[in-house]
Amino acid sequence: MALRARALYDFHSENPGEVSVRENEVVLLHTDQDIEGWLEGTNSRGERGLLPASYVEILKSDPATSGDGNRYANIPSVPSIPSAASDAVPSFSTFSQHPGQHGYQPSQGSDEDWDEDWDDASTVADEPAGIGGLHDFEGNGPSTYRVSTSSMSRAGNAQQAKSSATVSRNLNRFSTFVKSGGEAFVLGEASGFVKDGDKIYVVMGPYGPEWQENPYPFACTIDDPTKQTKFKGMKSYISYKLTPTHTHTQVNRRYKHFDWLYARLVEKFPVISVPHIPEKQATGRFEEDFISKRRKGLIWWMNHMTSHPVLARCDVFQHFLTCSSTDEKAWKQGKRKAEKDDMVGANFFLTISTPAAPLDLQEVDSKTDGFKAFTKRMDESVLHVNATLSEFARKQIAGFKKEYQKVGQSFKALSQVFELDQQAYSVGLNHAIAYTGDAYEAIGEFFAEQPRQDLDPIMDLLALYQGHLANYPDIIHVQKGALTKVKESQKHVEEGRMESAQAEGVRDRCNIISFATMAEIQHFHRIRVRDFKAQMQHHLREQIAFFQKITGKLEEALHMYDQA
């Protein structure tokens, strides 16, 4: 059964069996089922071969073919994303919609460019084309990530070349499982010396595995975004004052520092959802609204960083929070150390210490599937709530305000007409009606101002969660990859192609990844319940105060008639 698909990007075949396509080229696919991220197809020149599933969109899917089998491997059809909703999101989303944690190109700043004026505009320019411009909903599963060739590290190939394990390697050089180091770790290729201080503990909590709590919890405020200049005013940037509660010492940081830190964290932690930093913006960076919005985004981000038992304690974050802004030498030292950290990717898993009793991998598999379904549904719902609230905000700012003001103006006009009548007994009424008109105009303003108080905060929260939800497909992919390797190794043992000791090693390492994934899922649910509860309460309190303010205004107006 042939399906028509359109190439979203250029793809240059680099290995035998791959087929090149140009952007917008129509390709015939032989199936819509990808094999670890690859699809078999024939390009417009009649060449047949594999091409990355994420590089194409299927043009017209026969509904009969997509209902069966493994939904996970299916390419989701584009129309499942409500277009009105996705249109509405960018204007309200504070957080960047990276196509996936690992699809994000980390800023690899050297010491040299650290000292250069990396302003936000230049970091926007650094962003690879094809990522910065995307704002589609990308949380459906790994096969939907759209990554451009230019942004892809081809590290997978190198790893593939040196592989010597008997368990088959992943064909897909774009696979998160490969890129994250998950595959290398499961196959026993990771090695490094783990200091006691680097150890990350997963413990059994009342609801299953969880990250060991931070024994020294702290928070960090972000205040006073101020415009700073360099080179006699030629270059400007915004500096934020950060004050962690465990040091009480203020440090100044710029957006580029957050960006650098974010890149380090993404690189280091393969199964931890690093909160996205507020998105980059090329223009209007010094406008008050933007600064206030970015600061709020950074506050949310910081909240999620300090709430995470692993992220909160990691060296690079502590360096970021505590290194004096004026001690350039200490800063560079910490920066270099972070960039040379060995315990990243595959080696990160070496640092994880788990409870003695291994997990039931079948249960892990099923829980992972459950979480996958949950995040997909939550992502859709968050998108929908976001679109609804942004529309509601827009209506209040424009329509509701206008309606109340028109009523106010018509009452005021009536009171002016009534003033034409010089009867003494009409004076009080005229004033009271004019006052009522003013009250309605004020209520119109209240409606226009209100979304900032009680809708924007929810939308900021939703944007942060959209970032997390975009991270989870990668995490799930790593977990699923590890589980697949366990199954493969079992089969190989049965077929006598692998020693059972080797297979046990695969299973043990998959157990470690599973503990980490389960702990991360648990953490997600905890902060989700905490955050949504707090935000809904805040929203309702603000709404109550808002309607009470309206009532107060109307009561004032009503009292005017007592003397009328």
Next chain:
Amino acid sequence: MALRARALYDFHSENPGEVSVRENEVVLLHTDQDIEGWLEGTNSRGERGLLPASYVEILKSDPATSGDGNRYANIPSVPSIPSAASDAVPSFSTFSQHPGQHGYQPSQGSDEDWDEDWDDASTVADEPAGIGGLHDFEGNGPSTYRVSTSSMSRAGNAQQAKSSATVSRNLNRFSTFVKSGGEAFVLGEASGFVKDGDKIYVVMGPYGPEWQENPYPFACTIDDPTKQTKFKGMKSYISYKLTPTHTHTQVNRRYKHFDWLYARLVEKFPVISVPHIPEKQATGRFEEDFISKRRKGLIWWMNHMTSHPVLARCDVFQHFLTCSSTDEKAWKQGKRKAEKDDMVGANFFLTISTPAAPLDLQEVDSKTDGFKAFTKRMDESVLHVNATLSEFARKQIAGFKKEYQKVGQSFKALSQVFELDQQAYSVGLNHAIAYTGDAYEAIGEFFAEQPRQDLDPIMDLLALYQGHLANYPDIIHVQKGALTKVKESQKHVEEGRMESAQAEGVRDRCNIISFATMAEIQHFHRIRVRDFKAQMQHHLREQIAFFQKITGKLEEALHMYDQA
């Protein structure tokens, strides 16, 4: 200077000097200044003569010509009526927009057709064509009344023929001054025997002349509109139970009875603004909404009837309120008496008893002008408030409700997604969010239901006032006509063409009309202040209760998070 005008109706010349025109015929006018309601023009056949100003609309008025002189006599240009506003009115107006009190064709029911089944549909058919279909704003001044030939009584001609006074007669046989009997009275032609019980007193109050208060004030409730059938169910009508507080005896009345009464009152009282009864409606007469709306309209009408010192006490109204619904003979007797009442029109003025000290007619003239300007502005403003409130009601019923419900639904959908996660610590939150969603849906309903509570009553009031405001141009016209006659008679005395005693008679009779007009204006302002104060207070109280209800709903939702 020639102006182009279009004939709105056929006009058949009946007297020398008049010129016939057909509907839509283009006429050249020699001036836009009417002479007592007549314009000089040339029709398409080149015939020159007078035609009623109200029969034509000027097609393109040169702005230079309309800015000067007597605005009163100017033909207002049609575009001064905001079209959007006038479109909105009919759907919300409970009261008929008669083109003027005296333009309304009273139902001249005989005893015979009283006993027939006058249902509302048949009275609709009775309405003269060209009046029932009009709902334009017609309060700009007498020259804008559009009256169709078929509905005009040509009584003016008869009076004109028997006139023998030296003061010139009004050329315009359509003039309200003529039709009302005002001219005949001023010229001393009215005569009749006034019984003491028929006397109507104008007294001097703190703010000027006023109708003597009703020493036995009363009110009247209108309840339980019930569907009644006649002829074994072949004919149906709605019967209302009226209970006046001064008799405590319930009588049953139908809409046709109100309609008959209204016709009697309009005929009898030339300078009193008889409140309009709710408009006729051909279809949907038995629908609950319509019955409820009509009942509200009748209650307002009754309120204005019983509040008016003259109308409340008049015989025909008392007959209507007190005659037993089952005593057909008594009813017919009272009905026949009312229809044969001599003290109508010109003779009505004979019944007025004024304070001894005459009014300063200059001041009356100026006050009349002031009131004319006031009613014109108020009418525009009422139209504007009505349009604004009806739009506001529409927005609340549709848009506001939809927005709150969409927010509620998105919260509920989110709570359903959250329920997919089986974590025990999430259950409370899920319930609370679902409850919040329900609360928003309920608030949406509150918004949709609210206009019925606090906007409809204001709009009902405005509709009633639109009826009054449509009456005033006629009343002002009678007053102005009387004042003009005084000036003319003075001039005639100066020219030696009239005895000064005769002129004094004119002045005395104008004084009587002036007292009545001033008392009526005073009454209007009194009830206006009373009604608008009460309605604005009612509106604000309802709005306050509404926002408190919303606040209560949100507080309930907030409490749900206490256990979450």
